[in-house]
Amino acid sequence: MLDPVRWASHGENRLPGKLRLIDQTRLPEELQYIETDDLAEIHDAIRRLVVRGAPAIGCAAALGLAAVMQHARDRSPHDYLTEARRAAEFLAGARPTAVNLAWALDRCMTRLERESAVRGAAGETTAAVLEDALLDEALAILREDLDLCRGIGEHGLAVFEGRSGLGVLTHCNAGALATSDYGTALAPIYRAHEMGMGPRVFADETRPLLQGSRLTVWELQRAGVDVTLICDNMAAQVMREDRVDLVIVGADRIAANGDAANKIGTYGVAVLARSHGIPFYVAAPYSTIDRALETGESIPIEQRDPDEVRRGFGKLTAPPDCKVYNPAFDVTPAGLIAGIITERGILRPPYTAAIEALFASVDGEHARRNTAPPT
Amino acid sequence: MLDPVRWASHGENRLPGKLRLIDQTRLPEELQYIETDDLAEIHDAIRRLVVRGAPAIGCAAALGLAAVMQHARDRSPHDYLTEARRAAEFLAGARPTAVNLAWALDRCMTRLERESAVRGAAGETTAAVLEDALLDEALAILREDLDLCRGIGEHGLAVFEGRSGLGVLTHCNAGALATSDYGTALAPIYRAHEMGMGPRVFADETRPLLQGSRLTVWELQRAGVDVTLICDNMAAQVMREDRVDLVIVGADRIAANGDAANKIGTYGVAVLARSHGIPFYVAAPYSTIDRALETGESIPIEQRDPDEVRRGFGKLTAPPDCKVYNPAFDVTPAGLIAGIITERGILRPPYTAAIEALFASVDGEHARRNTAPPT
Numbered sequence: 001m002l003d004p005v006r007w008a009s010h011g012e013n014r015l016p017g018k019l020r021l022i023d024q025t026r027l028p029e030e031l032q033y034i035e036t037d038d039l040a041e042i043h044d045a046i047r048r049l050v051v052r053g054a055p056a057i058g059c060a061a062a063l064g065l066a067a068v069m070q071h072a073r074d075r076s077p078h079d080y081l082t083e084a085r086r087a088a089e090f091l092a093g094a095r096p097t098a099v100n101l102a103w104a105l106d107r108c109m110t111r112l113e114r115e116s117a118v119r120g121a122a123g124e125t126t127a128a129v130l131e132d133a134l135l136d137e138a139l140a141i142l143r144e145d146l147d148l149c150r151g152i153g154e155h156g157l158a159v160f161e162g163r164s165g166l167g168v169l170t171h172c173n174a175g176a177l178a179t180s181d182y183g184t185a186l187a188p189i190y191r192a193h194e195m196g197m198g199p200r201v202f203a204d205e206t207r208p209l210l211q212g213s214r215l216t217v218w219e220l221q222r223a224g225v226d227v228t229l230i231c232d233n234m235a236a237q238v239m240r241e242d243r244v245d246l247v248i249v250g251a252d253r254i255a256a257n258g259d260a261a262n263k264i265g266t267y268g269v270a271v272l273a274r275s276h277g278i279p280f281y282v283a284a285p286y287s288t289i290d291r292a293l294e295t296g297e298s299i300p301i302e303q304r305d306p307d308e309v310r311r312g313f314g315k316l317t318a319p320p321d322c323k324v325y326n327p328a329f330d331v332t333p334a335g336l337i338a339g340i341i342t343e344r345g346i347l348r349p350p351y352t353a354a355i356e357a358l359f360a361s362v363d364g365e366h367a368r369r370n371t372a373p374p375t
Numbered sequence: 376m377l378d379p380v381r382w383a384s385h386g387e388n389r390l391p392g393k394l395r396l397i398d399q400t401r402l403p404e405e406l407q408y409i410e411t412d413d414l415a416e417i418h419d420a421i422r423r424l425v426v427r428g429a430p431a432i433g434c435a436a437a438l439g440l441a442a443v444m445q446h447a448r449d450r451s452p453h454d455y456l457t458e459a460r461r462a463a464e465f466l467a468g469a470r471p472t473a474v475n476l477a478w479a480l481d482r483c484m485t486r487l488e489r490e491s492a493v494r495g496a497a498g499e500t501t502a503a504v505l506e507d508a509l510l511d512e513a514l515a516i517l518r519e520d521l522d523l524c525r526g527i528g529e530h531g532l533a534v535f536e537g538r539s540g541l542g543v544l545t546h547c548n549a550g551a552l553a554t555s556d557y558g559t560a561l562a563p564i565y566r567a568h569e570m571g572m573g574p575r576v577f578a579d580e581t582r583p584l585l586q587g588s589r590l591t592v593w594e595l596q597r598a599g600v601d602v603t604l605i606c607d608n609m610a611a612q613v614m615r616e617d618r619v620d621l622v623i624v625g626a627d628r629i630a631a632n633g634d635a636a637n638k639i640g641t642y643g644v645a646v647l648a649r650s651h652g653i654p655f656y657v658a659a660p661y662s663t664i665d666r667a668l669e670t671g672e673s674i675p676i677e678q679r680d681p682d683e684v685r686r687g688f689g690k691l692t693a694p695p696d697c698k699v700y701n702p703a704f705d706v707t708p709a710g711l712i713a714g715i716i717t718e719r720g721i722l723r724p725p726y727t728a729a730i731e732a733l734f735a736s737v738d739g740e741h742a743r744r745n746t747a748p749p750t
Contacts, residue, residue, distance in 0.1 A: 028691070028692075028693060028694045028695075029691060202700070205684065205692070205693070207580070207582065207606040207607065207608060208606055210693075213684070213685070213692050213693035213697075214692055214693065217693050217697045218694050218697075226698075227697070227698065228697075228699065228700050229684060229685070229693050229698065229699045229700070230699070230700050230701075231582035231583055231607070231639070231640075231684055231701075232582065232606070232607045233546075233579070233582055233607035233608070233639060233643055233644075234639055234640070234700060234701075234702060236640075236642050236643030236646055237639065237642060237702055238700065240642065240705075264606070264608060264612065265608025265609070267611050267612060268608055268609075268610065268611030268647060269608075271611055271646070271647055272643060272646055272647070274650075275649075275650060309580065309588070309604060309606055310588070313687070313688030313689070313690045313692065314688070314689075314690055315688045315690070317403075317580070317585050317588050317589055317688065318403060318580070318588035318589065318592050318593070318604050319403045319592055319593050319596055320403075322588075322593075322596055322603075323601075323603040323604065324603065324604045324605070325603050325604070325605050325609060325613065326606070326609075327609060327612055330611070330615070
């Protein structure tokens with residue numbers, strides 16, 4: 001599998017080490033890695049989309065913070081913490097709308113502060129202890145992401161119903177490159193491929209930024225999966241030719257009723273799938289479900305820079321001053337979704353009930369974990 | 376209006392003159408004309424898509440032949456004809472699959488041969504007489520194309536039902552630049568604009584070759600029509616936001632049952648329109664209807680060069696060796712089409728009957744024209 005985000009320590013020990021990233025801005029032309037423990041460089045990498053995809057950004061930020069903070073090893077615990085706060089704040093600003101970025105950094109800081117409070121009370125804190133705890137937390141975030149991808153892959157395998165040679169259409173990149181490995185939408189495809197079921201993938205190029213052609217095709221091809229690139233407007237024809245048995249896409253945000261926000265174009269694919277009788281699946285970690293959102297209607301549709309469409313390839317392909325409508329994503333209504341594949345199983349309609357049940361079981365687990373077993 | 380194909384004579388008389396073309400390869404960056412009477416240059420212009428769109432190519436070839444043949448003015452009538460045949464054959468090879476190209480050149484040669492036979496019998500033929508007849512025929516082809524566009528515009532106005540400010544989505548370029556002026560799919564839009572009905576157009580960029588962003592947006596904007604560029608995968612979202620009241624597209628070929636072949640992506644737009652309750656219209660000259668084709672099923676789908684998708688803009692945007700599916704067009708089943716707008720009126724379902732009736736009326740007119748009126 002690909003290793004888009006890792007902790008690279010070249011000796012026997014995990015420290016010292018660096019954040020290692022695949023430079024996605026160089027794809028598909030070349031596979032090049034960046035290794036760094038420099039704060040400005042890590043900030044820049046997140047900002048320039050060297051690393052992208054919500055889970056991958058979270059992992060990169062956490063490991064990045066751990067890498068950077070090695071420079072503060074000789075400080076007092078108090079100065080170390082102050083420095084860590086400053087670095088985390090700076091990194092969080094690299095992509096202010098990336099929820100996972102803030103979430104991962106918050107989690108690291110919470111761990112550091114807890115560690116400092118507990119050990120501090122015992123008079124045991126040193127920067128080295130904090131450094132170790134920080135790397136622990138960052139590696140835990142990475143490990144959880146790996147597990148989550150594998151979980152989605154395992155559960156998602158069910159949508160193939162054991163059949164070989166199925167045609168699977170996907171949109172954008174919810175693959176290895178968007179996570180720490182394996183991906184979300186692509187996880188069941190990788191799993192089916194590993195099982196020798198030979199899925200045949202059609203990848204929408206995904207205008208305007210072409211994540212499909214640049215990333216999805218690249219990573220699937222590299223993994224030996226049969227993949228064919230199409231322009232977004234060819235999906236209907238491929239479906240009409242009976243070459244698509246199922247659609248699997250990712251999601252940025254899922255409402256309590258199952259409505260799913262994802263890259264622009266996803267909704268159109270869902271409508272086409274419905275009209276061709278093809279099941280349409282969303283694959284995402286259950287943390288993508290935002291129970292505070294009653295439906296997808298309340299998600300505001302962000303408009304992006306017109307020049308992404310007018311000169312997306314470095315070349316002017318439209319009148320320079322023409323009006324452009326360039327929404328970043330769209331919302332697929334729950335009614336078009338055959339199932340939501342999570343690391344905790346596949347949710348099926350009606351989603352409101354399925355989502356409530358999922359969260360009840362999660363809450364139950366947490367409650368059990370925090371309660372001593374009856375003796 | 377635009378004048379993509381014209382006869383340019385700078386003096387009082389129509390001869391001498393040249394073929395004048397808008398160089399569409401320079402759009403949208405600059406509006407530049409080419410004026411020429413050089414055979415190789417005209418062949419090259421057709422081949423390089425300086426001029427494109429079936430009707431425009433036909434007009435350009437006919438006027439081009441007339442321009443070129445001025446160099447043979449001093450030949451004997453026999454040599455003039457031989458030369459004309461050679462030139463026509465050479466031009467026809469510039470785009471062997473363009474039906475209108477061969478059709479227009481054939482028509483010019485038939486006219487020349489008839490002229491030569493009739494006048495020759497009377498001992499009156501000269502190269503100058505033939506030259507004049509050739510230009511006559513070429514200008515007739517141009518005039519008929521102008522009339523046809525205007526006819527489609529006039530009839531197509533009905534689909535607006537007198538309502539102002541309607542949202543109209545179109546795909547590819549079936550506009551002025553594809554014809555001698557006014558276009559086919561864009562003709563009703565231009566007409567509505569002239570009537571002050573303020574249509575608001577959404578133009579699909581139309582991957583892979585971007586005729587929508589490069590040509591449709593450019594020509595509508597230049598004519599003062601309200602136009603917004605979208606990526607192909609945004610059409611569904613624009614429809615969902617209730618911004619599209621009707622869809623109008625062109626057609627390359629229409630079967631006897633109303634199935635319509637057009638640029639890839641058209642079928643998907645038709646499916647999306649249906650699922651949003653939006654009427655989907657095809658606009659094309661009635662000569663586009665091929666009664667020999669029972670349904671659209673028998674139209675083979677041409678596959679084009681993968682590099683149109685992989686490196687469409689001079690930049691590699693996918694792995695260089697990846698598999699690509701790149702069909703040139705698709706077929707929209709008649710069942711999704713609300714009406715076919717022709718220069719002879721709007722055909723409505725059931726199309727088999729409507730098309731039969733149309734051709735019966737055309738045949739009737741021809742019969743009346745070839746019969747002396749009763750006295």
